[in-house]
Amino acid sequence: MRRYLSLSLLLTGVGLRRILAYRSDFFVGIGAFALRVVMHALLLGVIYQYVSDIAGWTFDEALLLLGVAMLVRGLDHAFTDQLWELGRKLVQRGELVRYLVRPVHPLFSLLSERFCYPEGIGEVLAGLAVIFYAAGGLELDLGAGRIVLFGLLLLVGALVFAAVKLLLAALAFWTTTSLQVMTAVYEVADTARYPLDVFPVPIRVVLTSVIPFALTGFVPADYLLHGAGVLTWLAPVIAGVLTALALLAWSRGVRRFEAVGP
């Protein structure tokens, strides 16, 4: 365990240096994130121009949900970004072999190539800023216990994101590349940043169980605003099941990779 921690530190440093190699693209990326924040807030603003609430959620509440969703996505983004490469080309080009001949867990080895991705950190900070801004217009009942549980729900949300990403990236073991699927599903994550009550039941079911993106924004935000509900307690269970599934898909996938031949 200690070995993995110290390796993580080393590789984080390496990752940062590597980003410096592509400075201009990196800054464009950061700019894109900032722009995305503005655009999403703008879209919310446009919608709320014409209504005072959607399914009982006011503008400030919806903005808080947006901030939470960004923060959660940033947490995941900062640590598992290399999974995109797995879905994109590592299987297709057989490059995955390099992680299989190292004396550390292949999944760790893979993720470690983009640890503490600054873009993710930037997204976390932007999310925090949006949350604080939105909270300014709301009267929140904040006790220490509530904040701790909220924090845990954020982590659960990030785990859900990571698990979905791993699951989709692992599809590449069977389909050689799954980038298109990943991109498509992630677009759903972007559009699903609305109160769950807005959606008809089938979509609610999909967003809480099949691709449970409701857990990555709505559930923590709803808890902070309105207190605990059934989903608050179900969230860790769903996240756990999904993570187990994703890890299973990964190990099955690696076995298949080794059987089919890199």
Added chain:
Amino acid sequence: MIEAHELSKVFKVRKMRPGLWGAVRGLVSADVEEVRALDGVSFSVPAGERTAYLGVNGAGKSTTIKALAGVLTPTSGHCRVAGRDPRADRYAHARTIGVVFGHRTQLWWDLPVEESFRILARLHDMSKEDAALNRKLFDEVLDLGEIAHRPVRTLSLGQRMRAEVAAALFHNPRVLLLDEPTIGLDLLLKEAVHELVNRVVADRGTTVLLTSHDVADITAICERVVVVDSGRDVYTGDLDDLLRQAPTRTVRLDYSGDISPESLVSHVRHYIGLVQVEIVGRRRIKVEGPPDLATPQAVLNAVSGLVTVTDLVAPEPTLGEVLRALYVRTAEPARGAR
């Protein structure tokens, strides 16, 4: 150190039909074809030996290397490296072996070579002393000075290949697996790779298994060979013994004297017997035949008293010729020593 026992590997390949219509039909159904890449290959490499694993394209060379590296599961049979099944304890296996896959980089593409070494040292949990020692060694062997700070991506193919080999050797593995390590390199760069491998491997007594199309790689690095053809092993033994199995030898003779070339040729042919004799230049003839007949001594005896011998050359048979002959005979597998 390396043992392979009856290794077989069958791939299922989905056939793509040619043309547009084929693609449309491919939507509905797909034909699956079985390809037998390895068909019961057995061989062993004793500790400290450097062995070449030879075969034509598609003979299953890369498949074997991947199975030994533990990244490919054989369909049947088993292999052991340093007494261990490659799949049993992945981490211990990874520490034992160093592997170079010819056209897949294992370096950190966007980082300088030095940085890759640093990470490798940590990944393999090397002691500070070992790491420093190896960094110094490879610094010197690779002449890293000028390229140390450039990302691997910007290195030339030759520099990258050498860095690749160095990275595979960095954690002092006991076994080095090289799959086409000089593919795409020119003669000088190939020699640089040979030198690098030989220098490091000799000091450490590393066991080496090498696949290559290139005869130069094999003769420069290896003393033993395993030859596979159509997924089966057809020869295992010393490289020298294999070379001695050449079906024909050649002797070239330069001479001075008044005899006409034609009569010299017919004289030699009658004297030695079942050999071919040709005029290949002014006062130069070539004698080609079975190794026991076409010897320098026989040629000397044949011409003694007729001409003055000014030069006599009996070139070693090339591995290429020997292999070609061997592949032709694979219908009746020949096994050498051991």
Added chain:
Amino acid sequence: MTTLRVQARGYGAILGAGWRTALAYRGALMLTALTTALSLAVQLSVWNAVYDGRSGIQGYDATTMTTYLLAGNLLAVLLSNQIDDTLSGDIYRGDHVVGLLRPIGFLGSHAAVALPYLAVRLTLVVLPLLGFALVFVPLATPTVAGFTWFAVSAVLATTLGILLNLLVGLAGFITTSTWGLRYLKGTVVAFCSGQLVPLELMPAAVRGVMEWLPFAAMVNTPVRLLLGRLEGLAALHAVGVQLLWVGLGLLVCVFAWRGALKRGEVSGG
């Protein structure tokens, strides 16, 4: 004449190869269809809540808005064609040198790869979703004129999409990695094209800026033509602007490519 024939045959080969590659990923595309449907359903539910007890916003009633979002999202499916990825990948690995050796234009061959890709997306994603929506979702019926304008405009919009992707891919000559740039492109296109919300609903100042950007020509223009919100001279004008952007895009691509060639090699040999 012979060079023309050689060229044509070259492009034909690339189209065939591209079609087979695109088809090889049909499983992924079917999933894309599902997620696009989900994403659409999400957007429609939100707007449904917005329209709750309200007849129109800026002249869009609920049915027109549904039609707008459907058409916009389906058009957006055709705007992504991955050639930015393949092109910048080529440049990153230095493979563009190989591309230069082929007897047909480098940029042209990359653009040609987009066509089979689009064809496959059209048949496996857009048409099934459209069919489904026609049966189950109440939609506004476009006029014949509106539909004709839309067809022309959609082709131009898709062309713009190809050009934009080429340009982003070519940026690889400057930034080597284009991940950030591609992300930026995705964001900007999604918002500024009017895919997520009709530009008319934006605040006046924002709308003013966005209508001057080329992205509006990629979704907002064709869909407004379809809905008959631009007619006669206005329609002609809108398509003219699209044409202008296509021409400009072509010019920029060619100049960027020439400039890149002058810069010379980016990756080690």
